[in-house]
Amino acid sequence: MNTDTLIPKNFNKLLIANRGEIAMRILRACHELGIRTVAIFSDADRNAMHVRQAHEAYYIGPPPARDSYLLIDKIIEVAKQSGAEAVHPGYGFLAERAEFAQACLDAGLVFVGPPVNAIRVMGDKQTARQTVKAAGVPIVPGTEPGLDDAALIQAAEDIGYPLLVKASAGGGGKGMRPVHKSADLADSIAAARREAMAAFGDDTVYLEKMLVGAxxxxxxxxxxxxxxxxxxxxxxxxxxxxxxxxxxxxxxxxxxxxxxxxxxxxxxxxxxxxxxxxxxxxxxxxxxxxxxxxxxxxxxxxxxxxxxxxxxxxxxxxxxxxxxxxxxxxxxxxxxxxxxxxxxxxxxxxxxxxxxxxxxxxxxxxxxxxxxxxxxxxxxxxxxxxxxxxxxxxxxxxxxxxxxxxxxxxxxxxxxxxxxxxxxxxxxxxxxxxxxxxxxxxxxxxxxxxxxFSMDEREAPHQLDAAILATLVAHQQGQKASQIVAPGDRDTSNWKWLGRWERLQK
Amino acid sequence: MKYFTTVGDQQYTIEIDHDNKILVNGERYDIDFQPSPEGSVYSLLLNNRSLEGLVEEREDTWEVLIRGELYEVQVQDERAFRLAKARGTVATVSGDVNIISPMPGIIVAVPVSEGEHVSKGDKVIILESMKMENELRAPRDGVVRRVFVQAGAGVEKNQTLVLIGDPDAQGEESDEA
Missing domain, CATH: 3.30.470.20 (ATP-grasp fold, B domain)
Structure with a gap:
């Protein structure tokens, strides 16, 4: 077992390196187990629920995540300052950054997550594919990265169509091209390489079978x-x-x-x-x-x-x-x-x-x-x-x-x-x-x-009800306004009248 | 009082009298209308049919939330309705339309150029915000009269990005340009 990077420790205070609903989810689990919680927040989150409900909360920076929730050093510093013994990363932000898990360990903090090496291996698409393939896990048929165009075109015949040309360094659909017939393959490889080079500075591509209806x-x-x-x-x-x-x-x-x-x-x-x-x-x-x-x-x-x-x-x-x-x-x-x-x-x-x-x-x-x-x-x-x-x-x-x-x-x-x-x-x-x-x-x-799936055919069913409600509210407000600005008709002051009017509305 | 109320493509004439009755397009309903201490929540019994909705005022419309659906409603009393009619500003989908940035972000691309004809639903601006690329589309057919931004520009909320005009107004505009 290669779990030497994990130090088990019966921690009683934990820093939540996240915000929003997931910070609340983690906070609830901690409080149920009697673990004290430390929240962090940016300028945008001073009033957030996780800040109000945690036992302690520390300001870490301006709203953009790169200036707050992604600052590894700052978060480790807050953890130490607060006396937290563990860190839960939630999802997103630093959750799958191996260097964050490593920084926690280096600071003697329990990282509530997997060993650094597991994050690293699974975080790289190709290494992950090769690692699980070696363990007998089926992967989508395709080529290894690094083949030249001729070898890719050759390999495509075995994989079959439709297939995807994918950038090794890719993500978010960039450098990804679907190909439906062999005549289009060469052009698609060239286009994917150009896109990958522009987006990631690396034009390595590979082919993968496209699963239809998956x-x-x-x-x-x-x-x-x-x-x-x-x-x-x-x-x-x-x-x-x-x-x-x-x-x-x-x-x-x-x-x-x-x-x-x-x-x-x-x-x-x-x-x-x-x-x-x-x-x-x-x-x-x-x-x-x-x-x-x-x-x-x-x-x-x-x-x-x-x-x-x-x-x-x-x-x-x-x-x-x-x-x-x-x-x-x-x-x-x-x-x-x-x-x-x-x-x-x-x-x-x-x-x-x-x-x-x-x-x-x-x-x-x-x-x-x-x-x-x-x-x-x-x-x-x-x-x-x-x-x-x-x-x-x-x-x-x-x-x-x-x-x-x-x-x-x-x-x-x-x-x-x-x-x-x-x-x-x-x-x-x-x-x-x-x-x-x-x-x-x-x-x-x-x-x-x-x-x-289209929203076009959806009939919003309550148009009439919405019209009536809005009209009644508008009418009520109009009445209120006209009664306030029309003095003389009443013998009491407008303020007294308004107070009475508001009590009547309750 | 008589009101002209518009929701989407539907327009209703609603008359409110003092004895807890209303007329909707001439049809009479008994109403029991109750605001709640919860601010924008209202309860209405409409011929004993119980409706609850959230109603909030926006700049010149009302937003009404009923059973998950949000409706934009325009309420005009007789005077406002006649004035608007005279000015030709009753809710319509002709005339110039500004494409406005719904949030701060960065312009990723402007797939249209000035003078180009667009159809309703065509992509006009691609705006990156909230970690996503968002497509702003033409709300109706027309001609792109002005493009105020270019790719790479940072924009604020409510900033005007593109002006779309009537196709037939194109001639006048080209003289200016």
Whole structure:
């Protein structure tokens, strides 16, 4: 076991190197376990929920993340100053930066996450592919990087079409080209090399088979320092837009017990190949014939972890903290039982009727849905400012049901109940999806949202009601205003009258 | 009082009288309308059908949230409606339209140039903000009259980026340019 970079220590005070809903999620797990919490905040977050609810909070810099939440030295300094013994990175920001994990260890802080080496290996696409392939994990058929054009064209015949030309240093779709027939291959390779050179200063490309109609399904793992690795089943994350997940569920409509077991075993093998410790996720592409291929490993807590928590009953963040304190897993694979169905909708500040344009501004009102089977993870409250500095996710609305249909019905109810004003949200997108025949019958893949789902046909059903409400409010305000500015008609002062008027309205 | 209320492409005539009744396009409803201490939350019993909505005033419209959907509503009383009609500023989709930056960010690309014809939904500006590239699209068919920004420029919220005008107004404009 190569876990020498992890120091188990029974820490009692932890710094949360993050913000927003995930900072709240970690804070809650810590407080439940009696761990004291240290929050950090930028100028934009002085009033944030995680700052108010943590035991201590430290200012770290201006709003842009590169001047605050990404400052490794500053965060380590705050951890030391506050007497924190451990650091939880959450997701995003520094969560998958090996140098941050290393800096924590160098400072004698427990990093609540995997060993530095696992982050490093899984963080590099090609190294990750080669490492898991050597461990017998299926990967999407393709070439190694570094071949010349002639060799690539040769290799394409074996891989078959359609395929993708991808930049080795790539990310975010840059330097990536789909090719549907051999006649287009040479041009696409040239274009991808140009793009890759311009974007990353490196024109190395490789080919990968393009899986048509594939679904994105991932396996949640937990691993302790004694080498015990278990999986907590799958999450279906195919509903995405521009590689951003929007809706996740567990279990998946297409995964049966046999496939779950196969994928789980392969995921455990992939994690073992890097001596993984703590919570992690193996992402797979699953094709129509239920062949599955390794996509990547996320060496951190995932945004969508709550759906797994609801169907397994396991608190993943608490488990992370226990593992980092050096405890053995309390359960083995046979103890993991999935029961019921959970769906998560990411509520984002964006306008589904206007090309999902992000919406900024102050939250003027927020009332969260509650009731049976409903969980909301959020850091947003009335008065909260949605700024362009951080991502647009306002909350995660998670619903649980005995069956998938029960979870969907509950999600519809909860979406209707959710009251949030001040910015536009994608709640209507989720409502439209919950009504969509293809969603209800589980017939979707990773291209569904972008290629076959449109808000155009959605009939907003309450136009008349909206008109009446707005008119009544406008009328009331007009009356109020005209009564204030029309003196003489009444014998009392306007101020007295206004006071009476307001009491009458209550 | 009589109001002219517009939601999307629907216009309603709503008359409010003093005895808790309203007329909507001539049809009579009993109302019981209650504001709540929660600020913008309002409860309405409309012929005993219970409606709850959040209503907030914006610059010259009202935003109403009902069951997850957000509606932009324009309410004009008779006087305002007649004035607007006389000035030709009743909510329409003709005339010049400014494409305005909805948030601070950096212009990644301007896929249109001055004088170019655009159709509703065409990409006009690509703006990077909130870690994402966002496409701003033409709200209607027209001609690009002015482009105020170029790729690489930093922009503030509510900054005017592109002006789209009527196709037939193109002739007059080209004289100026």
């Amino acid at each position: 679904r994105h399904i991932e396996i949640q793992l937990l691993a302790d320092m004694d080498g015990n690795i278990i999986h907590l089943g799958e999450r279906e994350c195919s509903l995405q837009r521009r590689h951003q997940k929007l809706i996740e569920e567990s279990p998946s409509y297409v995964v049966d017990e046999k496939l779950r077991q196969q994928m789980g075993e392969v995921a455990v093998a992939a994690a073992r190949a890097v001596d993984y410790v703590n919570a992690g996720t193996i992402e797979f592409l699953v094709d129509r014939d239920k062949n599955f291929y390794f996509l990547e490993m996320n060496t951190r807590l995932q945004v969508e972890h709550p759906v797994t928590e609801l169907v397994t009953g396991i608190d993943i963040v608490q488990e992370q903290l226990r593992i980092s304190r050096g405890r053995r897993l309390r359960i083995n694979q046979a103890d993991v039982k999935m029961s019921g169905w959970a769906i998560e909708c990411r509520i984002n500040a964006e306008d589904p009727y206007n090309n999902y344009l992000p919406s900024t501004g102050q939250i003027t009102a927020s009332r969260l849905p509650t009731g049976p089977g409903v969980r909301v993870d959020t850091g947003v409250f009335p008065g909260y400012e949605v700024t362009p500095y951080y991502d647009s996710m306002l909350s995660k609305l998670v619903c649980y049901g005995e069956t998938r249909s029960e979870a969907v019905l509950r999600m519809r109810r909860a979406l209707e109940e959710y009251r949030i004003m001040g910015v536009k949200t994608n709640i209507p997108f989720h409502q439209h999806m919950m009504d969509s025949h293809r969603f209800l019958t589980g017939q979707f893949d990773t291209s569904f949202v972008e290629e076959r």
